[in-house]
Amino acid sequence: MNDKVINFMGVRRVAAALSIAFVLISIVSLAVRGLNFGLDFTGGTLVEVVYEQAEPLSNVRSSLANAGYPDAVVVNFGADTDVLVRLPQGMSPDLGDQILGILQETAGSEVELRRIEFVGPQVGEELREQGGLAILLALVVVLIYISMRFQLKFAFGAVVALGHDVIIVLGIFSLLQLDFDLTVLGALLAVIGYSLNDTIVVSDRIRENFRKLRKQSPTEVINISLTDTLGRTLVTSLTTLLVLLALLFTGGEMIRGFAQALTAGIVVGTYSSIYVAANFMLMLNINQEDLIIPEKEGEPIDDMP
Amino acid sequence: MNKYPWWKNALILLVVAFGFFYAAPNLYSPDPAIQISGESSGAEISQADLNRALASLDAENIEHFGETIGEKGNSALIRLKDREQQLTAQKLIQRALGDGYIVALNLAPTTPEWLTAWGGQPMKLGLDLSGGVHFLLEVDTDSAVASRQEFYNTGIKRVLRKERIRGLVQLQDNGEIQGRFNTEELRDKAARVIRDEYNELQVTKTEDEGNFYLTAVLTEQKRKEIEGYAVEQNLTTLRNRVNELGVSEPLVQRQGKNRIVVELPGIQDTAEAKRILGKTANLEFRLEAKYDAPLSERERFDFRSNDYGDSGAWLEKDIVITGERVSNAQAGFDQQTGQAQVNITLDSEGGTMMHRVTRHNINRRLGVLFIERKTRTTYVEAADGTEKIVKTPYDEKHIISLATIRDALGVQFRITGLDSPAEAAELALLLRAGALAAPIDFVEERTVGPSLGAENIKQGVLSVQIGLGLVALFMLVYYRVFGIAAVCALSANIVLLISVMSVLAATLTLPGIAGIVLTVGMAVDANVLIFSRIREELANRASPQQAISAGFDRAFVTIMDANITTLIVAVILYAVGTGPVKGFAVTLSIGILTSMFTAIMGTRAIINLIYGGRRVNKLAIGGGA
Numbered sequence: 001m002n003d004k005v006i007n008f009m010g011v012r013r014v015a016a017a018l019s020i021a022f023v024l025i026s027i028v029s030l031a032v033r034g035l036n037f038g039l040d041f042t043g044g045t046l047v048e049v050v051y052e053q054a055e056p057l058s059n060v061r062s063s064l065a066n067a068g069y070p071d072a073v074v075v076n077f078g079a080d081t082d083v084l085v086r087l088p089q090g091m092s093p094d095l096g097d098q099i100l101g102i103l104q105e106t107a108g109s110e111v112e113l114r115r116i117e118f119v120g121p122q123v124g125e126e127l128r129e130q131g132g133l134a135i136l137l138a139l140v141v142v143l144i145y146i147s148m149r150f151q152l153k154f155a156f157g158a159v160v161a162l163g164h165d166v167i168i169v170l171g172i173f174s175l176l177q178l179d180f181d182l183t184v185l186g187a188l189l190a191v192i193g194y195s196l197n198d199t200i201v202v203s204d205r206i207r208e209n210f211r212k213l214r215k216q217s218p219t220e221v222i223n224i225s226l227t228d229t230l231g232r233t234l235v236t237s238l239t240t241l242l243v244l245l246a247l248l249f250t251g252g253e254m255i256r257g258f259a260q261a262l263t264a265g266i267v268v269g270t271y272s273s274i275y276v277a278a279n280f281m282l283m284l285n286i287n288q289e290d291l292i293i294p295e296k297e298g299e300p301i302d303d304m305p
Numbered sequence: 306m307n308k309y310p311w312w313k314n315a316l317i318l319l320v321v322a323f324g325f326f327y328a329a330p331n332l333y334s335p336d337p338a339i340q341i342s343g344e345s346s347g348a349e350i351s352q353a354d355l356n357r358a359l360a361s362l363d364a365e366n367i368e369h370f371g372e373t374i375g376e377k378g379n380s381a382l383i384r385l386k387d388r389e390q391q392l393t394a395q396k397l398i399q400r401a402l403g404d405g406y407i408v409a410l411n412l413a414p415t416t417p418e419w420l421t422a423w424g425g426q427p428m429k430l431g432l433d434l435s436g437g438v439h440f441l442l443e444v445d446t447d448s449a450v451a452s453r454q455e456f457y458n459t460g461i462k463r464v465l466r467k468e469r470i471r472g473l474v475q476l477q478d479n480g481e482i483q484g485r486f487n488t489e490e491l492r493d494k495a496a497r498v499i500r501d502e503y504n505e506l507q508v509t510k511t512e513d514e515g516n517f518y519l520t521a522v523l524t525e526q527k528r529k530e531i532e533g534y535a536v537e538q539n540l541t542t543l544r545n546r547v548n549e550l551g552v553s554e555p556l557v558q559r560q561g562k563n564r565i566v567v568e569l570p571g572i573q574d575t576a577e578a579k580r581i582l583g584k585t586a587n588l589e590f591r592l593e594a595k596y597d598a599p600l601s602e603r604e605r606f607d608f609r610s611n612d613y614g615d616s617g618a619w620l621e622k623d624i625v626i627t628g629e630r631v632s633n634a635q636a637g638f639d640q641q642t643g644q645a646q647v648n649i650t651l652d653s654e655g656g657t658m659m660h661r662v663t664r665h666n667i668n669r670r671l672g673v674l675f676i677e678r679k680t681r682t683t684y685v686e687a688a689d690g691t692e693k694i695v696k697t698p699y700d701e702k703h704i705i706s707l708a709t710i711r712d713a714l715g716v717q718f719r720i721t722g723l724d725s726p727a728e729a730a731e732l733a734l735l736l737r738a739g740a741l742a743a744p745i746d747f748v749e750e751r752t753v754g755p756s757l758g759a760e761n762i763k764q765g766v767l768s769v770q771i772g773l774g775l776v777a778l779f780m781l782v783y784y785r786v787f788g789i790a791a792v793c794a795l796s797a798n799i800v801l802l803i804s805v806m807s808v809l810a811a812t813l814t815l816p817g818i819a820g821i822v823l824t825v826g827m828a829v830d831a832n833v834l835i836f837s838r839i840r841e842e843l844a845n846r847a848s849p850q851q852a853i854s855a856g857f858d859r860a861f862v863t864i865m866d867a868n869i870t871t872l873i874v875a876v877i878l879y880a881v882g883t884g885p886v887k888g889f890a891v892t893l894s895i896g897i898l899t900s901m902f903t904a905i906m907g908t909r910a911i912i913n914l915i916y917g918g919r920r921v922n923k924l925a926i927g928g929g930a
Contacts, residue, residue: 050756094579096750114757120748123441134881138874145870183816186878186886190823190893193874197827197867201834204863232830232837239779239833240826243772247822250771252764254433255819262823 008226008274009219009282015275019164026171033174038181038257039117041131043124045087045095046117052109054080063106069099078253082114131185135166138192150203151291153284158199161277165195165268172264183258191265194240198233198273205229206278210291218287222278230274237270306850307917309910317910320902321797327804330416330427336371337388338413339395341406342380350374350381354402358383361401367394371413384413388755391571409552410571428807430570431814431888432751434765436758437570438578441749442543444563449535449743450528454480457503459623461521464502470495482506482521492517536563538742543567545737546581565745571755581734583745588628588736592662593670593707594619606674608704618707620672625662630655634736636729639721645729646721649736656716664713673706673720675732700744765818772822773799776829784836786925790911791832794903798828801899802892811895814888824896830867831904835860839926849921857909864905872897 039046057074060083064072069087077084085099096116104111139159147155169191173180205225213221241263248259341350341358355372358381362369368386375381385394391410399408412435416425432439458476461484465472472486472495486492489512496508496519505527511518523531540559547555547567556568572578594603598621608618633650651659663671677700706720723729776795780788802821806813839856847855872894879890916924 048757096752112756113752113754115754116750116752118747118750120441120443120746123748130881134877137881138877141873141877142870145873149866182882182886183819183889186816186882186889189874189878189882190889193871193893194827196870196874197830200867200870201863204866228841229837231840232833235783235833235837236827236830239776239829240823242775242779243768243822243826246771246775247768247819250764251768251819251822252761254761255765255815258816258819 004227005220005223006227006230008223009278010223012275012279012282016279019272019276019279022171023164023167026167026174029171029174030167033177035170035174035180036177037124037128038179038184039086039119039124040182041124041128041180042088043119043121045099046115047085047096047099047103048077048114048116049083049085049100049103049111050079050114051081051083051107051111055083055107055109057083059106059108060085060103064099064102067102069102072099082253127182131182134185134189135192138189139163142192142196146200146203150207153281153286153290154203154207156284157277157281158196158203160280161199161269161272162192162195164272164276165191165265168268169261169265173261178260179257181257183255184261187258187261187265190262191269194262194266195269195272198236198269199277201232202226202229202273202277206281207291210286210288214288218282218285221288222282226274226278233270233273237266240266307853307913309913309917313906314910314914317906320801321907324797324801324804326420326423327425327808328800330414330420330425330807331803333415333417333427335412335414335427336384337391338385338411339383339391339398340380340409340411341383341398341402342409343406349378350406354406355381355383357401358398361397362394365393365397367397369394382411382413407548411554412571424808426807426810428803429810429812430758430762431812431817432568432570432758433753433815434758434762434813435570436753436755437568438572438753439749439751440567440569440579440582440747441560442539442565442567442582442745443748444536444539444565445744445746446532446535446563450523450531451480452743453531454482454523457506457521457523458482460503461499464498465495468494468498470498480522484519484521486517486519489517492519495519532563535743536565539745540565542741543582546734564748579747579750583747587676587741588631589674589676590625590627590659591620591623591672591674592625592666593672594621595669606672606702606704608707618672618704620674620704625671626651626655626658628736630658631736634733636726636733637719638726639719642721644721645723645726646719647723647729647733647736648719649717651716653716659714659716659718663710667710667712670707670709671714672704674702675705676700676702761815761818765815765822769799769818769822769825772825776825780829780832783927784832785927786915787832787836787839787908787912788927790908790915791829791836791904793911794832794907795825795828797907798896798900798903799825801903802896805895805899806892809895811891812888813892816886817888817892820889820892820896824893824900827871828896828900828904831860831864831900832908834863835905835908836926839924843924843926849916849924852924853912853916857905861905864901868897868901 057076061072061074064070064074064085071088073086073088075084075086076082083103085103087095087099096118100111100113100116139162142162143155143159145155146158166188169188172178173184178184202225205228206222209221209225209228210218213224216224244259244263244266247255248263251259339358341354343350352374355374359369359372362383367390369383370386371382371384373382383394383398385391395408395410399406402408414421414427416427454476458474461482462474465474465484470486470491472484472491474482474484477483484492484495486495492510496510499506499508499519499521503521505524506521507524508519508521511520536559540557543565544557547557547569552569552572554570556566558566560566567582569578598619602622603619604622605617605619607616630651631649632652632655635648637646637648638644639646705723708721720732723732773795777792780791780795782788784791799821802824805811835856838860839852842852842855843849875890875894875897879887879894882890
């Protein structure tokens with residue numbers, strides 16, 4: 001084995017405290033500030049147009065207010081010619097067309113429609129519920145798969161790490177009040193997928209080393225395993241971050257939230273696969289005995305060399 | 306050592322060749338085009354029709370090419386040079402050809418024949434990339450049930466009258482039909498008659514203060530059946546209406562219990578689309594009530610024709626036939642007055658019913674009642690002071706025509722009294738496309754302009770390229786020769802991913818492109834795992850050949866575990882996700898599967914070709930090994 005074993009678990013208490021602190025901050029922020037839910041979840045109407053020449057937002061706001069929409073939120077979207085109008089409630093499905101009409105009438109230059117979105121309130125609520133359910137379902141299925149393929153303590157370690165990642169990414173979205181829409185929810189599930197990938201690679205090595213290194217203490221075995229896999233963990237995170245940065249900077253506005261969520265998720269996920277999953281397994285007193293291959297029944301699944 | 310048998314190399318080559326072949330159609334960008342077809346499915350498009358259409362384009366200097374009439378002779382395609390002119394061209398051709406033709410926007414594939422001959426086709430683009438409208442409609446199934454209860458109520462009254470059973474039958478607000486009778490005998494007889502006639506009703510008996518009651522309610526099974534039928538019927542009607550709108554490759558699909566998704570690529574005028582789709586106009590033909598008819602058997606409706614001083618008329622509650630019996634409807638003009646009218650053809654059952662009623666009622670007047678579903682918005686202040694918007698749907702009914710029956714009516718007759726030719730045309734369209742069995746509400750709408758769609762594609766492709774470039778650069782620097790193998794495998798992976806999506810006719814969305822980008826980042830993970838293992842083996846003083854072999858073998862289980870769990874998450878994402886998110890799940894899942902093939906087998910093949918079967922003293926894998 002490698003001569004230079006990094007003592008990751010030496011700072012396990014600090015890491016645990018740090019993780020708990022981040023999770024707590026996230027939960028408090030989620031409770032106090034909440035998420036800045038996008039149109040997909042709140043319901044409402046959104047109109048995006050592009051003006052030929054940049055139009056002062058105050059003009060757009062006042063012409064909408066004059067037309068009877070004082071509560072319209074008007075912001076630039078990407079470029080200063082690109083204007084996004086959002087209304088908190090979709091009063092009717094025709095609202096989008098009306099807003100577009102007003103903008104076209106009052107504009108100083110040509111107005112071109114980019115998109116109109118209308119989401120009814122009941123749909124928004126359903127999507128929110130479905131989203132939460134999807135994340136819970138993903139966690140439960142993962143728990144079952146890992147406890148079958150590995151061992152229950154590994155499964156708990158992985159699920160705690162995933163929960164940690166999801167909560168912190170949600171916390172970041174809450175703290176910075178970034179738009180939380182359907183694609184971000186998709187990204188959150190992708191974060192679960194990615195972080196899981198990381199955690200499993202690490203767990204796989206921990207299992208292998210527990211069986212190979214009978215004399216070392218669990219902490220030592222975990223340190224050795226984390227050191228073994230560190231190179232791979234960092235390289236994969238780096239390549240994934242590289243493509244995400246490409247997406248973040250060139251993918252356009254509509255995919256920005258997705259790229260933000262995944263970028264945050266991969267940073268947190270990389271940290272958690274090193275410090276959270278293994279740390280939690282140690283808390284559950286994982287040791288060589290948990291992974292003794294049952295000799296009498298043979299070993300149908302695990303055929304590690 | 307480390308040599309693949311020849312067939313394994315051949316297999317890999319074959320798969321990659323397959324990938325290149327079926328990914329190739331995506332290189333050919335489609336032409337903007339106009340598609341012409343007849344309004345009824347049997348109609349033929351002749352060369353003369355096509356020439357008229359082309360002449361209208363030439364008159365406005367719109368450039369076109371590749372005009373063809375389809376194999377079956379029922380459609381024609383005109384390709385345009387400029388996408389901006391597509392809408393103008395559509396309007397021009399529609400005007401030149403007149404009614405009876407559907408002129409639709411289309412994107413004509415330019416895939417060469419040697420590709421299409423083998424089933425090659427480009428990926429389908431989602432609305433966020435192609436531009437268009439997405440609607441989510443909710444079918445008001447309660448209303449379908451209510452109208453059915455109304456039907457039973459009328460029916461029960463009729464059979465009781467026929468059997469001379471006296472009693473008071475009323476439809477309650479909760480949907481139950483209640484009958485009150487003076488004696489137990491009458492009540493029991495009524496119950497028997499109702500059970501014989503309508504066995505789908507559940508009849509219960511009660512008594513109270515000398516009165517004998519019976520209550521008839523729909524069985525749960527029947528109710529479900531009505532709801533299911535309403536959604537299915539609406540689905541058919543919406544398909545017909547979408548066809549009338551003239552859109553190529555529309556999607557009308559049931560989603561969940563009572564929702565319908567409608568996707569119209571290329572449509573810009575959403576207001577028009579919504580008006581036609583959402584219109585729940587229906588017609589009811591009812592006789593004008595007699596003066597002495599009891600109030601419970603007649604209803605008063607507005608009559609907007611100004612020929613009569615009276616602004617309303619009384620109609621019987623009993624319905625002769627409804628618009629569902631209409632098999633064809635055409636707008637036209639009255640020869641004498643020049644007024645707009647709609648010529649109606651009924652199906653045989655409708656014709657029989659119409660004949661039976663009108664035969665006995667010559668010289669009475671027959672009213673045509675127009676029913677339209679609208680929504681009223683009210684603002685209610687909730688307990689916490691916030692304003693809540695309550696939308697209550699209601700039916701607006703008015704009489705559009707009230708004409709004296711001169712002769713018994715049959716299968717064919719006409720409706721007059723319409724305001725304008727445009728109104729006649731719309732009514733004819735609605736009747737032809739069929740009525741909605743239950744009203745629908747728009748619960749979601751997404752419109753993407755074509756410029757945004759094109760921009761999304763451009764940005765998406767750019768980020769895939771940049772992402773791929775960065776990852777390739779890193780892998781080459783970090784893993785040297787092994788990096789070359791990984792980059793080859795990664796490129797093959799993207800080609801395979803695109804070809805599988807094309808073959809499966811999966812839809813590519815913007816999040817789908819994000820899925821491809823993410824696949825690029827994550828697909829190299831398998832290679833990273835293998836290469837770090839090889840480095841480790843080398844550090845443990847294994848020979849280069851042993852290191853390669855052990856590295857691939859030992860990393861395999863880890864790669865499988867990691868990818869299977871990610872795949873599980875992707876499948877969950879697909880199952881619960883909607884629209885664009887589903888697109889992400891699709892590309893992610895396919896990407897995981899293809900990457901396992903390319904990263905494990907593909908890379909191994911290349912490494913074997915470079916190092917296999919000979920003495921190697923040193924591996925160029927970087928990391929000081």
